[in-house]
Each structure stands twice: as structure tokens, then as C-alpha cells.
Amino acid sequence: GAGVSQSPRYKVAKRGQDVALRCDPISGHVSLFWYQQALGQGPEFLTYFQNEAQLDKSGLPSDRFFAERPEGSVSTLKIQRTQQEDSAVYLCASSFRLGSSSYNSPLHFGNGTRLTVT
Amino acid sequence: GIQVEQSPPDLILQEGANSTLRCNFSDSVNNLQWFHQNPWGQLINLFYIPSGTKQNGRLSATTVATERYSLLYISSSQTTDSGVYFCAFAGTALIFGKGTTLSVSS
Structure with missing residues (x-):
């Protein structure tokens, strides 16, 4: 596709509900990143995929957060039993480079999913 | 870990003005x-x-790695320049600063 596509654009969930956020990276991009951006803050790293392999999940804040990329393209970030502190914008980014080399070139971000937990 | 500080945190400009945003590490x-x-x-x-x-174009950036800072220059600002400007560096992941919020009014 022309850019990184994320859906839904907005999501409102009641506390305790499960949510699933989708990311369609740029076609052919092997690296995929998820970031969480709280209001008034910079994006914070959650997890990194190289193709279908999740190589780094050190940023996931709790075991309620789970991400997958089963076929090495589309990725889903799932949050179970949502809490109010999960309210944030969730950003997905992709790169044609691998691993830390991804940072040697511009990273392409989607428009994000704004999650509000009530 | 490495600390990153962006300044100023907020900036309000009239259209046509120039500005410099800074990132210190x-x-x-x-x-x-x-x-x-x-x-x-x-x-x-x-x-x-x-x-x-x-x-x-109207934007330029300078990084002086030895002195641990980077600058972003915006000249002849336009309303479309409004938003938040982040610097980021590669640590274990791409690490972002807290940003500078720029508002350009006509």
C-alpha cells in the first residue's frame, strides 16, 4: 500500500473489555514496530517484529498486551481486560530495513488508533 | 538510560517568523x-x-554529536507547520523526546 494503515482510527472500550488494533505496514517492509503515545508525551516503544518473528517485546507494559504478525505482514495488537491507563494513541511503524538498521533510515508511521477506556 | 530534553516545550509564532528548536542529550x-x-x-x-x-525547503537541521545536541530550524513559518516536533534516537528502540508544541497563527 501507499503508507502504513491502522484501524480502527478511534476505539472506545469499557473497562475490562478486550480490544484488537490492526496495522497494515507498507508492502514489503520486513520490520514492524508498535508504539504507545500518552497524551502530551512522545511515543514509547512497545514491541518489534522482523517478518513474523517478535524479536523484542520489552516495552509491553503488562501481560494484558499481546501482539502478533502471523504471516509477516499485517499485525494485531491485542489488549485484554482494558484499564483506564491503557487510554492512549497506539502507533504502528514499518521499515524495509532489519533490526537496528531500521533506525538508519526514516521510519514510516501510521495515523494511529486512539483508544479511550471508560 | 540516556536522557533527552527538548526545548522550548511550547512555542507560539506569527506566520512568517523563524524559530529554532533544540534537542539535548x-x-x-x-x-x-x-x-x-x-x-x-x-x-x-x-x-x-x-x-x-x-x-x-524551509526546514534545516544540525546535529553536533560531540556536544550532544541537535537543532531544527524553521524559517518563514506557516500555519501548516503547527504541531509537535520530536527528536528521537536509536537506543534499544527508537527513543523519543517529549516534543516541542508549535502553534503558528496567521
């Missing part, structure tokens, strides 16, 4: 990048600038 960093997040949330990469100076 507590230690040497790699692969510094500048991003613009528009009011609709889209993050756009402006520069990949680990060192030296680059220019792109």
Missing part, C-alpha cells in the same frame, strides 16, 4: 531523527541526521 546518541506530528496525529519523518547539517 545526556550522552552520545546514534541515528538522530526529527519528526513532525501534525494536529491529526500523523508522524512524519523530517530528517535523519546523525551528524552535520541537512536542509529541506
Whole structure:
């Protein structure tokens, strides 16, 4: 596709509900990143995929957060039993480079999913 | 970990004015990048600038790695320049500062 596509654009969930956020990276991009951006803050790293392999999940804040990329393209970030502190914008980014080399070139971000937990 | 400080936190300009945004680091960093997040949330990469100076239209950036800072210059600002400007560097992941919020009025 022309850019990184994320859906839904907005999501409102009641506390305790499960949510699933989708990311369609740029076609052919092997690296995929998820970031969480709280209001008034910079994006914070959650997890990194190289193709279908999740190589780094050190940023996931709790075991309620789970991400997958089963076929090495589309990725889903799932949050179970949502809490109010999960309210944030969730950003997905992709790169044609691998691993830390991804940072040697511009990273392409989607428009994000704004999650509000009530 | 490495601390990154962006200044000023907020900036209000009249259209046509120039501005300088700064990013300071507590230690040497790699692969510094500048991003613009528009009011609709889209993050756009402006520069990949680990060192030296680059220019792109009305924007330019300079990184002095040995002195652990980077500057983003915006000349003849326009209302479309409004948004949040982030610097970021490669640590274990791409690490972002807290940003400078720029508002340009006509």
C-alpha cells in the first residue's frame, strides 16, 4: 500500500473489555514496530517484529498486551481486560530495513488508533 | 538510560517568523531523527541526521554529536507547520523526546 494503515482510527472500550488494533505496514517492509503515545508525551516503544518473528517485546507494559504478525505482514495488537491507563494513541511503524538498521533510515508511521477506556 | 530534553516545550509564532528548536542529550546518541506530528496525529519523518547539517525547503537541521545536541530550524513559518516536533534516537528502540508544541497563527 501507499503508507502504513491502522484501524480502527478511534476505539472506545469499557473497562475490562478486550480490544484488537490492526496495522497494515507498507508492502514489503520486513520490520514492524508498535508504539504507545500518552497524551502530551512522545511515543514509547512497545514491541518489534522482523517478518513474523517478535524479536523484542520489552516495552509491553503488562501481560494484558499481546501482539502478533502471523504471516509477516499485517499485525494485531491485542489488549485484554482494558484499564483506564491503557487510554492512549497506539502507533504502528514499518521499515524495509532489519533490526537496528531500521533506525538508519526514516521510519514510516501510521495515523494511529486512539483508544479511550471508560 | 540516556536522557533527552527538548526545548522550548511550547512555542507560539506569527506566520512568517523563524524559530529554532533544540534537542539535548545526556550522552552520545546514534541515528538522530526529527519528526513532525501534525494536529491529526500523523508522524512524519523530517530528517535523519546523525551528524552535520541537512536542509529541506524551509526546514534545516544540525546535529553536533560531540556536544550532544541537535537543532531544527524553521524559517518563514506557516500555519501548516503547527504541531509537535520530536527528536528521537536509536537506543534499544527508537527513543523519543517529549516534543516541542508549535502553534503558528496567521
